[in-house]
Amino acid sequence: MKKTVLVIGYGNDLRSDDGIGQRIANEVASWRLPSVESLAVHQLTPDLADSLASVDLAIFIDACLPVHGFDVKVQSLFAAGDIDSNVHTGDPRSLLGLTKAIYGNCPTAWWVTVPGVNFEIGDRFSRTAETGKAIALVKIIQILDKVKNLWFDVGAVA
Template identity: 25%
Template sequence: MKCDAAEQANAGVLIIGIGNPLRGDDGAAVAVVMALQGEADLAGVTCVLAQQLMPEHAAAASEATCLLIVDASVEHAPGEVCCRAVRASESGGTLFGHHLTPEQLLRLTEAAFGRVPAAMVVSVGAAEFALGVGLSPAVAHGVTEAVHLARAQLAAWLDDGVCHV
């Protein structure tokens, strides 16, 4: 398969959206990643949707230069969007559980593959996790803001070819 120049330049970027769209606001990250997937200037960026970060994501992370993780968060007010840099944790529980924090994923990636990408987490505050499809109004608004924030971070990475966090 042939890639154009933009796709080749974007090939080192991985986006992982974490969440379950069948659990209300937990689908926020899925909505963000789906909005980003169709953008022409992001051709070649790899997008992965998962219900949680798992050890299996370490292989894909090891091949990335830049990693953007998008997730819903109960640590923020519904609809509030936050962006933070993450680094491999030096402690913090087992690396072989059923799910990992972003810091644990990076630690596992480094331990297993000897390298770790520059990484950022974009989180959308969420509150409603009952069974059902659809986001609460506050979270839907936050998704729009998160798409803009993620797009800006990706553009910064892709414009100069260097992942700064």
């Protein structure tokens, strides 16, 4: 069975740093990696559950306010236990929960958050977001390499 990855970068690309998730997803798409699909979307919507149900790994990318420093954060995600009717507001856990409820399964998931400081109307990224983008891309490569090696090792054993 072929292992697949879905990268979803989301945010409002007309609100400066809020669009960094979409920009990163487009960069990943430009790599044209086999078994990796990348989507740049304005917000997480219920229709994405169909795409999530058919992949082994999902990586969500979004901008965030720098609450505890300016680090790019990577955290594992689990499906929400209850289905949030407001899945369109941008919560990947709720979207994973919806995927699990409808399809009976959902992928392993990671959430990459990139700090931003300018969320005003505009299409330019702050230096903070640009630096975060570079770091996030490295972290995504690390996730993909780690998963590829894990899948290769499991396949070699099977």
